[in-house]
Amino acid sequence: MDKPFVFINSAMSADGKLSTKERKQVRISGKLDFERVDELRAQADAVMVGIGTVLSDDPSLTVKSPERKAARKAAGKNENPVRIIVDSSARTPLDADIFKKGDGLRIIAVSTSAPAEKIEKLEEKALVIKTGTFKVDLTELAAKLKEMGINTLMVEGGATLNWGMLSAGLVDEVYTFVGNLIIGGKTAPTFTDGEGFSEAEIPELELLSTEKIEKGILLSWKVKGKEK
Numbered sequence: 541m542d543k544p545f546v547f548i549n550s551a552m553s554a555d556g557k558l559s560t561k562e563r564k565q566v567r568i569s570g571k572l573d574f575e576r577v578d579e580l581r582a583q584a585d586a587v588m589v590g591i592g593t594v595l596s597d598d599p600s601l602t603v604k605s606p607e608r609k610a611a612r613k614a615a616g617k618n619e620n621p622v623r624i625i626v627d628s629s630a631r632t633p634l635d636a637d638i639f640k641k642g643d644g645l646r647i648i649a650v651s652t653s654a655p656a657e658k659i660e661k662l663e664e665k666a667l668v669i670k671t672g673t674f675k676v677d678l679t680e681l682a683a684k685l686k687e688m689g690i691n692t693l694m695v696e697g698g699a700t701l702n703w704g705m706l707s708a709g710l711v712d713e714v715y716t717f718v719g720n721l722i723i724g725g726k727t728a729p730t731f732t733d734g735e736g737f738s739e740a741e742i743p744e745l746e747l748l749s750t751e752k753i754e755k756g757i758l759l760s761w762k763v764k765g766k767e768k
């Protein structure tokens with residue numbers, strides 16, 4: 541199936557956590573890494589997160605830099621990339637920040653078992669795509685996004701969506717900013733949660749580059765077997 545070029549960008553602690561055991565957001569990136577993230581968003585056709593991230597962080601997923609927004613407008617685009625939430629049961633709050641700030645299409649991907657009345661309410665604010673029976677069929681979603689002209693898709697987590705995308709073989713590159721802190725906690729979200737790969741399925745990565753950024757380090761990987 542055709543799909544966009546997909547990359548995951550996440551910030552994680554030196555022990556591989558995305559947030560605390562209470563799923564509380566931790567500031568892992570410094571100013572410069574957030575700048576890098578803003579540039580990635582500005583260059584992407586779409587940015588996607590899971591509902592767990594929306595419920596815990598309420599991100600806007602907007603481009604912050606006025607210059608980057610102006611450059612997108614000058615190129616005939618919206619200031620913001622398409623903003624996508626993967627949300628099996630249509631739990632996205634109607635007052636979520638993603639609806640409040642900025643221009644650009646919002647897409648909520650739900651499963652076919654999501655309650656009709658919740659879908660109806662979300663359809664007032666977003667394009668709702670139904671795919672998958674109990675959880676979103678990410679392969680089908682990726683194909684639909686490609687058909688819509690989304691050629692570069694940035695996945696910003698969280699832990700379970702990263703698993704979903706990687707286990708579906710949809711990810712081409714992975715950028716992990718490793719911060720100078722230890723979060724710990726057996727139940728704290730890691731870069732990739734979900735069921736986990738069996739030994740035979742573990743995807744191999746190729747290290748593309750390393751870059752020290754302020755107090756941390758950015759590791760850029762290609763998922764092997766995913767030639768561009």
Ligand SMILES: NC(=O)c1ccc[n+]([C@@H]2O[C@H](COP(=O)([O-])OP(=O)(O)OC[C@H]3O[C@@H](n4cnc5c(N)ncnc54)[C@H](O)[C@@H]3O)[C@@H](O)[C@H]2O)c1
Pocket residue numbers: 549550551552557558559560563564565566568589590591592593594596597626627628629675676677678696697698699700701702703704705729733
């Ligand atoms: N540090 C970072 O870069 C970063 C980035 C994003 C989120 N986070 C943190 O991660 C945590 C959220 O992660 P999470 O794992 O709870 O939620 P998540 O954001 O990964 O959302 C996962 C949810 O998406 C839905 N979903 C539907 N179909 C799916 C599919 N096929 N595969 C996977 N998910 C599917 C399910 O409801 C699932 O529970 C929060 O604590 C947040 O602060 C950190």
Ligand SMILES: Nc1nc(=O)c(N)c(NC[C@H](O)[C@H](O)[C@H](O)COP(=O)(O)O)[nH]1
Pocket residue numbers: 550551565566567568569574577593597598599600601602696
């Ligand atoms: N890159 C990054 N570094 C971090 O240290 C951190 N804690 C996150 N966490 C992901 C979070 O969900 C959103 O990136 C922020 O919430 C930004 O929110 P905006 O979308 O800019 O409103 N992401």
